[in-house]
Amino acid sequence: MTVRRATCVFLALWSLSVQAETPRADSASALSPAPRKQGVRASEYAADLLQLYREARLEDPRVLAAHARAQSGRERQREALGELLPQVSASTVFSRATRDDDADRSSYDTERYSLTLSQHLYNKAAWESYQKFKSLARQGDSEAEEAQAEAAIDLAQRYFVALASDDELELVMAERRATQKNLDRVNALYERQMAVITDVLDLRARVDSLAADEVEARNQVRLSREELAEVIGRPVQERLSRIREDIELQAPRETLEVWIERAIAANPGLKAKEDALAAADAAIREGKGGHYPSLSLNLSALRSDAGYDNSLTSRYDNYTAGIAVQVPIYSGGSTSARVRALHSDRTSAEQELEAMRRQLLKETTSAYLTTQSSVDRIRATRNALESARKSTEAAEKGFRFGVVNAVDVLTNVQNEYKARRDLLKAQYDFITNLLVLNRWAGKLSGQTIESVNVWLARSDASRDAKRSAAR
Template sequence: MQRPLIAVLIASAFLTLNAQAADLIQVYQQALANDATYASARSSLAAGQERITQGRAGLLPNISASGTNLRNNGEFIPFNEGVLDVVNGQLVLPKRSDVDNHTNTYTVSLSQPLFNWSLWQSYQQSKLAQAVAEATFAQARQDLITRVAQAYFDVLTAQDNLTSTQAQKVATTEQLASAKRNFEVGTQTITDTHEAQAAYDLVVAQEFAAINDLDNKRTALQVIVGKAPGELAPLRTGVTIDPPSPAVVDPWVGSAEDQNFAVISAQLQLEIAKREIARNRGNHMPTLNLTAAAQHTNQTAYGANNNKAIGVTWTVPIFSGFAVTSQVRESIALEDKARNDLEATKRNASQTARQAFLGMTSGLAQVKALEAAEVSSKSSLDSNKLGYQVGVRINIDVLNAQKLLYSTQKDLSKARYDTIMNGLRLKSAAGTLKEEDLAPVNALLAH
């Protein structure tokens, strides 16, 4: 008799666990495993990590083996085939003979560059290219953090908008019913009823829009995490958001210009462009290689033969149709482009850091002001409801007070989300955003 009860309790426990809302860190972990953009960046990193091996290969020995196995079947025809000989009074044709020769040859050769300036520069470029891949992946990881957080808070914003709209709908419904009752008993005019009806119709339309917006925001989060998101943990009531540290913008801007991963990548690209100039100029220089070879030949007609050789080969370029000169000019122009790209990237990182810092500081002030406005709006609504009951306020006053309160609450929640996001963007612009930075944000949620 106790087994069914135990089964029910276990099932209830699992349902409770499944019904628990997911927090920001849990959603981020899902995105790490399922986000296609991040997976693409991870594959690009794996490909970029092969650059050094490929660049170093040009400086290492190149060993190869080759061979031939030929069988020749022929017939030897004397030079005087068309002349008849007379032997013992008889005509004799010239004698032919068959020729059968089997040749088997194999060669093992080695080539080791001793001096090749272009290959050396290619090797240096390969190390820089791998560093670019690593910086690009680090930027992709930061972007994933901000994308997940933005999508998460977009869903919460849409949920808050829907909740506020539905609460406003309930209040407007009550106000509409009150206006109709008062009109029926003759204490109010039909105008109050029409105003309440118009407000109700408007909030119903807003509810449909809020439902659609919430569905869109949840779909956007699903694209990142790879599956339909469940319930999300909301912000706790009355949370306090910490200001940026340091509290001045200059250190953040300096960090953005030096440590931002996009800036680091642009700096590496500039160095690669400089190496490209040297690599192309190396095509004017001589090259020197150590070569060695061992060859074995076996012929049935002539026997076996072994040959070994070792030495140095050199090449001096003399004229290539102005191709090398043109390539040098091209690489100089591309270096100038890379330098301008670096400057543009630095300015963009600096601007992003300033915008995020100002957005966070102004957001904190806005949150404080909206918290005070929320208190005032609640007091205003209570006063208007009381005045409406005693006849010193009309229906439209109550409706406007309700609308103001719900609008203030929506603005307050949005300001909090935007302030948190600007804090994450500020660290991302400065190149210091890490997964650990999600923990303080996650602590603000109601688990």
């Protein structure tokens, strides 16, 4: 009978191990480039930062609106260019006239065809208008690039907030399990009158507090996923890829001066302000062009059989070539007033450029220094976690031997999980600040996101490792 039971237990354990291995194979195949199988829930897949970034580029309304404005600016530039090119028009008139006088009444048809070409030879206002819209088109392109970078930073921040929410829920649950385990142990000792009631009450209060924290953590998980869904345009139910355990996060090796030079040379926001200033200068020149004469060439061809007073004549052709000169003399002072207003607009654009330059220096310096300090912070929090883990193990051993009371064990457990939270937060802050640094330096692109995405695990191995460590 004993052999039979052992055999049954062995077969049951073997079948469970086979069933446990099957989802892992399915998960690995789901992460491969092969097409996904129908009927598998989306929550079984892992979404990484690069995947969500690509989706956000196609779905984020802020990015789409910025690109639409840039396209509008390019079309307005083309519209302004059209004012400088030849203007050709053609017209045709068919008419029927009836002439009635004392001697006779007659009706006849007339035809009139005309072709006209006009070309500016000198028109300062039209030329400067084209230069203005050309600068505005460049400004729109730079603003679209800036909007894309800003949206990428926002997505990364929401992504790591969602990861932090998941971490908080798992850590709260793990701390609650550990505290409950100690509470059960103290309850057993208390029943044997080997522990005091204050230890039982302290542990029970902590378990109840962690239960409330777990409810709040679950709510934060849902809220963080909704924030991601706002950017992506769909519910985000997949597991989020986490930071790998086998990598070492390193700060940029270039100096702060190098990053500032890059930012001044390539930041799209700064370029947009420079283009806005150039557009304001062109607008002033356009306004002053209202004081300049204009010169144009006019060519026309006419074929008609209608004479004076729409009378019927034999068909004739008329060709005309002329040079038109228009000299503005007085417009009531509106041209001068417009130029003065444009000077004020230029001053505003110049001050906005200076404000943007100062913000660029501040944000680049802040992101660089924070990134550098984050590496040391990660190293310090990792050492603190290791020390807290050893302290917890020592406190639990001391409690079993009666050297340490339950409150001391509770304090060590709290310190350990606080160190875990600090380490995860330090890692997320480092990556976020690194992306912010690249954003202000004008280097944030899909390639940058892809480089950061390498630090994220493509499977659930990191998630399982964190869960096992939390336990």
